[in-house]
Structure formats: C-alpha cells, structure tokens
Amino acid sequence: MEVRFFLVNKKLKQTSVQAIVRYEGQRYKISVGESVLAKYWNTTTYRCRVVREYPEATFINQRLKDWTDVIESVFNNWGLVVPTPKMVKDEINKEKRKRSIEAGGIIDNENDQYLIAFARKFESESLKSENTKKTYKTTIKFLEKYEKHYRVKLRFIDIDIDFYNKFKKWMLNLAYTYKEQKYNYSKNYIGGQFKNIQLFMNESQGKIHDFTGHNQKGFRVEYEETDSIYLTSEELEKIYNLDITPELLIENGFDKRLHNIQYAIKSLCEERDRFLIGCFTALRHSDYSRLEDVHFKNELLGIWTIKKDKKVYVPMHHLLKKILERRINILPKPISAQKHNDQIKEIGRLAGINEEVLLTKTRGGKRTSIVGPKYSFITSHTARRSGATNMYLAGIDVKFIQDLLGHSKAETTLKYIKVSAEDNAKRLINHPYFKGNK
Numbered sequence: 001m002e003v004r005f006f007l008v009n010k011k012l013k014q015t016s017v018q019a020i021v022r023y024e025g026q027r028y029k030i031s032v033g034e035s036v037l038a039k040y041w042n043t044t045t046y047r048c049r050v051v052r053e054y055p056e057a058t059f060i061n062q063r064l065k066d067w068t069d070v071i072e073s074v075f076n077n078w079g080l081v082v083p084t085p086k087m088v089k090d091e092i093n094k095e096k097r098k099r100s101i102e103a104g105g106i107i108d109n110e111n112d113q114y115l116i117a118f119a120r121k122f123e124s125e126s127l128k129s130e131n132t133k134k135t136y137k138t139t140i141k142f143l144e145k146y147e148k149h150y151r152v153k154l155r156f157i158d159i160d161i162d163f164y165n166k167f168k169k170w171m172l173n174l175a176y177t178y179k180e181q182k183y184n185y186s187k188n189y190i191g192g193q194f195k196n197i198q199l200f201m202n203e204s205q206g207k208i209h210d211f212t213g214h215n216q217k218g219f220r221v222e223y224e225e226t227d228s229i230y231l232t233s234e235e236l237e238k239i240y241n242l243d244i245t246p247e248l249l250i251e252n253g254f255d256k257r258l259h260n261i262q263y264a265i266k267s268l269c270e271e272r273d274r275f276l277i278g279c280f281t282a283l284r285h286s287d288y289s290r291l292e293d294v295h296f297k298n299e300l301l302g303i304w305t306i307k308k309d310k311k312v313y314v315p316m317h318h319l320l321k322k323i324l325e326r327r328i329n330i331l332p333k334p335i336s337a338q339k340h341n342d343q344i345k346e347i348g349r350l351a352g353i354n355e356e357v358l359l360t361k362t363r364g365g366k367r368t369s370i371v372g373p374k375y376s377f378i379t380s381h382t383a384r385r386s387g388a389t390n391m392y393l394a395g396i397d398v399k400f401i402q403d404l405l406g407h408s409k410a411e412t413t414l415k416y417i418k419v420s421a422e423d424n425a426k427r428l429i430n431h432p433y434f435k436g437n438k
Helices: 056-076 085-102 115-125 130-150 161-172 187-204 233-241 246-251 258-281 318-326 337-350 380-393 398-405 410-416 421-426
Strands: 003-007 014-023 026-037 175-178 181-184 300-304 311-315 356-363 366-373
Touching: 003 056, 014 056, 026 056, 026 085, 056 085, 115 130, 115 187, 130 161, 130 187, 161 187, 187 356, 233 258, 233 318, 233 380, 246 258, 258 318, 258 337, 258 380, 311 398, 337 380, 380 398, 380 410, 398 410
Parallel strands: none
Antiparallel strands: 003 014, 014 026, 175 181, 300 311, 356 366
C-alpha cells in the first residue's frame, strides 16, 4: 500500500490535491483539503517543487507528509478487511480528531476532549440507581473544585499518574465540617473518587479518545478494610425491649415539654423499628427503608435491591414478625439517612449500648484512632453488618449470606462479617467433629 498525491485539475492555475491509495485491488480517492499552484507540482515525487518563487512549498509538503502518516496509520489497522470508501473517510476523520486532541488543538466539538463534560453527560444518561448517580455527581464536583484550585481544564490526555498523585495529595489536604468539627476525607472515600474517575475514562476510551494514562501502574483505587461495629443478638434484644417512656427521655436530657416528648417517643419508636428491620434482614438502608407490606409473604421477605438490581429473599426473623404484628404490617415512612442515623444513636444510648470501643481509620493520609461508647458509632449500615454477622454466628450458610449481600466472592463476605477468632471458634463448639458425634 502506497499513498500518492495528484492534482484534481492540472489545467487550473491553482488546484486541489487528493490522495490516491491502492489497497487489496481497490482504488480510494481521499480529499486532503490542500491546494497548490499547478506549475510547481512535481509529478515524479508527488510533491511541490521547493523553489524560491514558491515559499509555501515546504509547508505544503510537510502537510502532505502528515496526511501520509494519518492515511497509512488507518490502512495499517484494517488487517484483512477491505474497507468501503465511507469506512476509510470515517476512520481518517477519527484519526485526525484523536491527534488533534492529543496535541491540545481545536476539534469540531471542543467539549469532547474534556473529562468533566463527558462525566456530566455520562451521569445524566446513566441508568444506574439515584444513589450511584449521586456518587458520580460528587466526583464531578471534586473535579470542578480541583480545576478551579489549579486553574486548569482537565482533558483526557491529562489523566495519568501525575494527575493521580496531584489529585490525591489535594484531596488528602481537604477537610469538611460535620457538627462544627472538621474532618479529613478517609482513604476509602478518596478511593471512591478515583473509582469513578477510572469509570469515566473507561467509558470514554475507544469512543472519544484512546488514552490509557488511567491504567498506568500506581493509578489504583486504594481501599482499607473498614473498622466498624456490629450489634450482637443480645444488644438487639435490648433495643427491641427498650420501653421508651416520658420518664426515660426526661431522665436522659430530652425537652420536658409534653408535645416535644410525645413527638420524640413517636419518632424514636419509628426509627427503632426501622433499624431492627434492617438488622434482622441484613438489607441496605436504601432497601430496608422502603419496605412495604407487599414485600412480606409466606414468612419470607422478597425485594428487588436498588444497588445490585437483583431480587433477594430472607426468611422472617421471629422478632421481625412481632414488629410487623405490632404495627399491623404498616411500616415506618422513609426519612433521610442522616436523621435516621441521629435517631438510632439516641436509641443505642437509651438502651445502654455504651461499651467503650476503639475504631481506627485513615484520614488525610494518617491512621487515627477514635475511642467512644459503642452507641456513638451506630449508623444505618450497622444494621446490615449486624444482620450478616449474627446470621453467620447462628450457623447460617456463608453462601446464603454472600448472595444476600451481593458479594461475588465468599472471601469478601468473610471480611465484611465482624467475627473475632474466639467467636468463630465458639460457633463450632457443638459441631459433630468436636463433639464426637457421627
């Protein structure tokens, strides 16, 4: 295969140039958008003659050399395929576009070379759950803040190991305020941003660009095993049996005014039931907070989960049955996750879940330890972890728990479950192997 250039009409004083390519018995004419003075054209070299009278010749010849490089690159990728003229035209335009983006030049739709523009479009068209799309929006906001801080516009070509190190260092130094306290972002939270950045790059690669900087060694999603609590079956029973009375609330510092006490009792009872439903099913908050009567049938709970988009079934725990009977199968109305978290911490405090615990987490690149009463670490996710852990300790098959949690590997489930070596040994005390039973 050879690329040669010919004048479109050599009788004209100035005429266009076109490339002719012969490939697999086919002849392709390719417009290259160049024009020359016909009298300076060399029909032997298929280039302009470089003479003093025609200084533009050197520039035109360089352009034709660039065109040759583009055309050869396209044809070398066909392999055994014999392309149509349209296929050739489309691939040449794609190759030109790619090279222009790499060089930081102007392309037809300039936004196509920028990461955030693609990420916004990707998020708006995504069919994922609203919670997942919310994480995309969060990552986009961080990228926008990064651009503003460094006064740059991130292109696909910029997303490489140098960007990774710079963005990571920037995020490690960021802080957010929660309840008048400042916190650095955790390793897993920062890892979540890189996970989405890699997703944006993977989804755009091959469609808009061919950059692979996000696949470089070291450009990875860092993750550490979460150090968090679970509530034992005994602690869950304490919460279930907690009698939330006006006297209990006043004794624990609640507003004494009657209407406030009545409101607090109703709210705490609702969130206590919602939380326990999560604990006895091991569902995510996004799933257990939207349960309705229709989800319970024949002593089974069946629901399509939001995050994994799969249907799971859970046998009804005996205390879950009692909660539903007491509520006449009318489940609590949804509230925000933050309000739910605040309420269940109060419930844990009132129930005396106050064992002192120590949790460690990496924030701002530093390993930190936090000591506090166990109730202060209760969140909506504690329900899911408690459910899975207590099922495991009760002897329920790991495969069932794995499927319920949506884990692809049993190892992930065993890491997720909060069981000490001693607890794991205790659950096997009555196993026939150790008891000597056959």
